[in-house]
Amino acid sequence: MTSANWRLEGEWIKNCNCAFGCPCDFNARPTLGHCDGLVAMRIVKGHFNETKLDGLCFAVTVRFPGALHEGNGQAQPILDQRATPAQRDALGAILSGENSAEGTLFHIFSLIVTQMHDPVVAPFEFNFDKQGRTARLVIPGVLETEVEPIKNPVTGAPHRIQVLMPEGFEHRGAEVASSNIRSTGAIRFETTGTHSSLAHVVQTPQGVAA
Numbered sequence: 362m363t364s365a366n367w368r369l370e371g372e373w374i375k376n377c378n379c380a381f382g383c384p385c386d387f388n389a390r391p392t393l394g395h396c397d398g399l400v401a402m403r404i405v406k407g408h409f410n411e412t413k414l415d416g417l418c419f420a421v422t423v424r425f426p427g428a429l430h431e432g433n434g435q436a437q438p439i440l441d442q443r444a445t446p447a448q449r450d451a452l453g454a455i456l457s458g459e460n461s462a463e464g465t466l467f468h469i470f471s472l473i474v475t476q477m478h479d480p481v482v483a484p485f486e487f488n489f490d491k492q493g494r495t496a497r498l499v500i501p502g503v504l505e506t507e508v509e510p511i512k513n514p515v516t517g518a519p520h521r522i523q524v525l526m527p528e529g530f531e532h533r534g535a536e537v538a539s540s541n542i543r544s545t546g547a548i549r550f551e552t553t554g555t556h557s558s559l560a561h562v563v564q565t566p567q568g569v570a571a
Contacts, residue, residue, distance in 0.1 A: 364460055365460040366409075366566070367407070367410065367451070367454075367565070367566060368406075368564070368570075369404055369407040369414065369455065369563070369565075370407060370562070370564075370571075371403050371561070372405065372491070372559075372560075372561060373400070373401075373402050373559070373561065374399070374401045374402070374506070374557065374558070374559060375399070375400050375557070375558040375560075376398060376506050376542050376556065376558075377391075377396055377397065377542075377556050378393060378398060378555050379393070380556060381511055381539065381556050382522075382556065383524075383556045386524055386529075391428060395424070395426050396423065396429060396434075397550040398423055399420055399506065400420065400421050401419065401420035401421075401498050402418065402419055402420075402562075403485075403489060404419075409451035409452075409455060409460075410451075412447050412448055412451040414444075414451060414452065416443075417441045417443060417444050418487050419438065419440050419441060420438075420439040420485075420500065420504060421436050421437065421438050422436065422439070422544050422546060423437075423548065424436075424550070425473070432472070432473040433475050435475075435476040435477075435547075435548055436470070436474045436476070436478065437478035437548055438456055438477075438480040439483060439503055439546070440480055441484075442483055443484075449482065453480070456470075457471060458472075461568075462567050462568065464530065464568070465564075465567065465568040466531055466564060466568070478548070479547070481503050485499075485500055486500075491536055491559045491560065491561060493510075494508065494509065494510040494521070494536050494538040494559060495508055495509055495510070496508035503544075503545060503546040504545070505542075506540055507541050508538045508540045508557045510538055511538060524537055529569060530569060531569070532560035532569060533560075533569060533571060534560065535559055536559045538559060539554050539557060540552065540554075540555055541554070542555070
């Protein structure tokens with residue numbers, strides 16, 4: 362199934378409607394019984410075969426009626442308008458899962474999503490500070506999300522917690538934070554003070570490399 366040579370290295374955001382500490386990372390059911398969320402990446406260095414992807418962004422909004430492994434999900438890809446047609450095709454080929462080994466992130470994603478909405482091509486504003494647990498993603502007319510540190514409920518001081526996943530298929534380790542989300546594309550939802558994971562990742566056809 363891995364018919365292409367590709368690599369994505371960069372900054373990764375996963376925000377969703379669950380309580381802090383994404384239950385999916387613990388093989389638990391979604392906090393509210395369903396999942397509305399997003400993943401987004403700014404590619405620091407990447408390629409698909411001979412097509413360079415350095416500096417581009419992409420995002421995917423998702424909705425699942427239950428736990429992700431139960432499937433029946435919806436997804437909408439959002440691609441950076443700065444990408445050339447060849448780069449858009451390359452990103453689509455990676456996100457499709459058709460160029461990833463069985464059991465890796467994009468392959469699994471292809472199995473659990475049954476409704477794929479038409480992709481959106483739009484400008485991205487992407488700010489990311491893993492150490493500070495802050496991020497901001499703005500895609501006008503489609504998606505906005507902000508991330509800040511979880512606050513101590515008594516003192517208001519920033520709270521820090523990390524999730525380490527030595528065998529994770531999404532990342533090996535992430536800072537956990539708080540997010541607000543306003544999704545106004547094909548998959549509409551809004552959250553306040555819900556889960557965020559911020560990570561530096563390297564994805565390849567064989568899975569997570571770092």
